Amino acid sequence: QKEVEQNSGPLSVPEGAIASLNCTYSDRVSQSFFWYRQYSGKSPELIMSIYSNGDKEDGRFTAQLNKASQYVSLLIRDSQPSDSATYLCASSNQAGTALIFGKGTTLSVSS
Amino acid sequence: SAVISQKPSRDICQRGTSLTIQCQVDSQVTMMFWYRQQPGQSLTLIATANQGSEATYESGFVIDKFPISRPNLTFSTLTVSNMSPEDSSIYLCSAPFGTSGRVRTYEQYFGPGTRLTVT
Numbered sequence: 001q002k003e004v005e006q007n008s009g010p011l012s013v014p015e016g017a018i019a020s021l022n023c024t025y026s027d028r029v030s031q032s033f034f035w036y037r038q039y040s041g042k043s044p045e046l047i048m049s050i051y052s053n054g055d056k057e058d059g060r061f062t063a064q065l066n067k068a069s070q071y072v073s074l075l076i077r078d079s080q081p082s083d084s085a086t087y088l089c090a091s092s093n094q095a096g097t098a099l100i101f102g103k104g105t106t107l108s109v110s111s
Numbered sequence: 112s113a114v115i116s117q118k119p120s121r122d123i124c125q126r127g128t129s130l131t132i133q134c135q136v137d138s139q140v141t142m143m144f145w146y147r148q149q150p151g152q153s154l155t156l157i158a159t160a161n162q163g164s165e166a167t168y169e170s171g172f173v174i175d176k177f178p179i180s181r182p183n184l185t186f187s188t189l190t191v192s193n194m195s196p197e198d199s200s201i202y203l204c205s206a207p208f209g210t211s212g213r214v215r216t217y218e219q220y221f222g223p224g225t226r227l228t229v230t
Contacts, residue, residue: 043224096207096217
């Protein structure tokens with residue numbers, strides 16, 4: 001059974017702090033990894049994708065991938081109250097195919 | 112990114128009836144996917160809609176309950192048949208889009224979802 005595991009949280013951080021979200025996956029052939037943000041009542045919004053080991057930065061977001069440890073993380077720097085949402089980690093084992101989602105981590109940023 | 116639209120955005124239906132959800136993509140895509148998100152849960156893949164062939168269903172989902180059409184490369188429908196309250200969920204369609212760069216990769220985008228309540 002292919003699985004993506006996330007700590008459901010809630011993860012609470014003060015405004016301006018770094019939020020660290022973690023994810024592990026069980027399928028060693030997974031090739032692509034994604035972080036989605038989902039506000040309550042809305043559909044998932046893609047915020048980061050990562051395919052190679054190492055770090056990938058985009059603005060306040062940094063995704064980290066370690067395929068040997070089967071571990072993906074998302075760092076959000078200078079967290080803002082508007083970052084409060086559920087963050088979904090997803091993987092796929094072949095380009096363009098369906099995604100396997102974790103249960104999501106709820107992030108709460110307090111002002 | 113891409114623009115994916117869904118209709119209806121929400122509906123309240125009586126048990127035993129059926130609802131067809133439409134998904135429109137603003138460019139041609141080979142595959143489209145249908146997911147279900149039950150209250151407070153993550154996304155679960157229902158099926159992959161392939162143009163020109165039968166949909167591929169995940170374990171626990173069957174064609175009689177969730178028939179899918181894919182008449183062309185920009186459109187798909189999902190029907191939720193003989194509904195029961197357990198079918199109350201958000202139904203989402205998505206499609207992968209290729210990214211530019213040296214290595215071809217794909218990013219998957221979602222429609223706004225259809226919130227279904229079955230009474």
